[in-house]
Amino acid sequence: MKSPTSRQLALQALTEIHAGSRANVVLAAFLGDQGRGLSERDRAFVTELVQGTTRMRRAVDHLLQPFISRKLDPDVLATLRLGAYQLHYLRTPAHAAVNDTVAVAPRRASGLVNAVLRKVADVHPEWPNEATQFSYPDWIWNLFLETWGPEGRAALISMNTPERPLPRSDGYIQGQASRWVSEAVDDASPNGGTIVDLCAAPGGKATACGAAWSEIWANEIDPTRARALREVAENYRPEIQVVVSDGTNTRFDDRFADAVLVDAPCSGLGALGRRSDARWQISKEAISRLTGTQNALLEEALRILKPHGVLTYSVCTITQEETCDVAHAFHERHQELRNLDIQGRHWRQYCDGGLVLPHDYKTDGMAIFQWQREG
Ligand SMILES: C[S@@+](CC[C@H](N)C(=O)[O-])C[C@H]1O[C@@H](n2cnc3c(N)ncnc32)[C@H](O)[C@@H]1O
Numbered sequence: 001m002k003s004p005t006s007r008q009l010a011l012q013a014l015t016e017i018h019a020g021s022r023a024n025v026v027l028a029a030f031l032g033d034q035g036r037g038l039s040e041r042d043r044a045f046v047t048e049l050v051q052g053t054t055r056m057r058r059a060v061d062h063l064l065q066p067f068i069s070r071k072l073d074p075d076v077l078a079t080l081r082l083g084a085y086q087l088h089y090l091r092t093p094a095h096a097a098v099n100d101t102v103a104v105a106p107r108r109a110s111g112l113v114n115a116v117l118r119k120v121a122d123v124h125p126e127w128p129n130e131a132t133q134f135s136y137p138d139w140i141w142n143l144f145l146e147t148w149g150p151e152g153r154a155a156l157i158s159m160n161t162p163e164r165p166l167p168r169s170d171g172y173i174q175g176q177a178s179r180w181v182s183e184a185v186d187d188a189s190p191n192g193g194t195i196v197d198l199c200a201a202p203g204g205k206a207t208a209c210g211a212a213w214s215e216i217w218a219n220e221i222d223p224t225r226a227r228a229l230r231e232v233a234e235n236y237r238p239e240i241q242v243v244v245s246d247g248t249n250t251r252f253d254d255r256f257a258d259a260v261l262v263d264a265p266c267s268g269l270g271a272l273g274r275r276s277d278a279r280w281q282i283s284k285e286a287i288s289r290l291t292g293t294q295n296a297l298l299e300e301a302l303r304i305l306k307p308h309g310v311l312t313y314s315v316c317t318i319t320q321e322e323t324c325d326v327a328h329a330f331h332e333r334h335q336e337l338r339n340l341d342i343q344g345r346h347w348r349q350y351c352d353g354g355l356v357l358p359h360d361y362k363t364d365g366m367a368i369f370q371w372q373r374e375g
Contacts, residue, residue, distance in 0.1 A: 004034055006042045007082070007104045010049035014078040023054050023277040053085040055160060055276040059135040060084045063123055067116045076109040083117040094121040134160060139284050140269065147320060151357060155270075155318070158359035162273025172236050174204045175274065177356050177363040180344050181314045182208035184354070185261055187343040188310045188370050193258030196304060198247035198297055201225035203232035205263055206240055217257070219243045219250060248296035252304040259310045260301040264294045266315040266322050270358060270365025291321050298330045302337075305373050310340065313353075314368045323367040324351035337371035 004012070009030055016026045027050055031043055038046065053060065060081050072080070083101035086092040092100075098117045105113040127133035131141035134157055144152030165175045182205045185195070192212025200206045200218035202225065209216055218233060218240050220226040226244045233240040245251060247262075267287050272279050294315070301311050313330075315322050328351065331337055339352045346361060347354025353369035 006045045007100055009035055010046050011079055011082055011104050013050045014053055014082060015075050017054055017277055018074050018078050051276040052089055053081050056085055056135045058132055062132050063120050067119045075106050079105045079113050080116055084120045087121050136279055140279055154359040155357045159273035163362050170236055175364050177366040178204050180346050181205055181368055184342055184344055184368055185312050186210035188340055189259045195259040196257040197261045198301055199263050201229040203229045207236040216240045219245055219247050221246050248300050254303055255306045256304045258306055260305050261312045262297045262301050263314045264297055266290055266317040269317040269319060271316040287319055287321055291326055294326045307373055309373050310370060312370045316364045316366050318365045327353055327369040336373060336375040338374050340370040340372055342368055
């Protein structure tokens with residue numbers, strides 16, 4: 001059987017993503033399975049087509065909309081989006097973008113795809129607003145602008161051309177902002193000892209811990225993600241001990257650890273570049289649910305922290321609720337905690353913690369807070 005072409009693979013992946021599957025999961029499965037025969041260059045092209053078309057969905061739909069008069073089947077719509085993305089964002093010559101997309105279109109719709117894409121190729125876009133132009137839901141666009149003003153706009157635009165994370169010296173591929181969190185964890189506890197990472201999968205930060213730690217415990221609630229964590233630990237840091245439990249209610253003893261990292265589940269609004277479909281899946285309502293879990297994780301982290309131990313809270317988001325508000329409320333509840341300055345020149349000072357916005361260094365947006373337990 002002939003191997004699928006890059007565009008065929010991209011189209012299959014997009015159809016699954018539009019049906020609700022996670023982009024990174026679908027891509028990894030497709031590239032690992034059917035894409036095995038592709039060259040590195042073709043794999044990068046499939047990735048670009050899938051991530052870019054998913055990310056720019058709102059803008060692409062605006063380009064297509066004048067030429068579509070009826071509801072389309074999902075595979076046809078995915079084909080049109082793929083073609084329009086190439087025409088307007090990859091600068092693929094129009095005849096190639098149209099012909100190569102028509103070649104992979106569902107046969108019953110090849111005439112329609114051809115006709116619509118030819119028209120889209122000639123469009124000089126007029127955008128009704130910047131949320132459409134930069135392809136974000138209105139609520140995310142407004143939230144960033146209300147919270148950060150022009151910096152929020154810069155952050156959103158920056159996440160449309162995200163960082164390509166590089167391998168660490170041990171080969172694990174990790175974003176730079178995540179590495180800065182691990183460095184801050186190490187710097188705050190130069191004598192090492194026992195560390196617990198309460199929310200550890202897939203294991204990026206746990207495996208990046210420095211050499212001073214004598215014991216590293218990596219906890220994760222989700223059994224599937226814990227399997228991935230175990231694999232990463234075996235490959236990159238075999239001494240890590242993996243535990244599968246709810247980090248808000250663990251079996252670690254009181255005052256067990258010299259340091260605890262709560263790299264909490266969050267809205268991920270600082271990592272929208274890396275997760276191309278996330279902007280379409282997160283809801284505003286989810287944020288207040290997440291802050292409940294974040295609070296509960298911090299309480300459990302403090303229970304298992306030794307006196308003089310260091311607690312680090314980090315999130316790859318930049319909403320006020322999940323960063324300053326959670327951190328302030330926690331500190332208010334616990335006067336035995338002393339706030340620590342965040343080490344590392346990359347961090348902006350932010351509400352007694354540190355912050356990196358996506359456009360500062362072309363990384364994920366990340367917030368971090370650290371406290372030392374005094375009593
Ligand atoms: C931001 S990710 C952690 C990333 C990880 N620290 C790394 O650097 O690779 C958050 C993780 O917390 C897990 N999680 C969510 N709720 C949890 C809970 N109550 N207890 C423990 N883990 C939880 C999620 O499944 C997810 O794997």
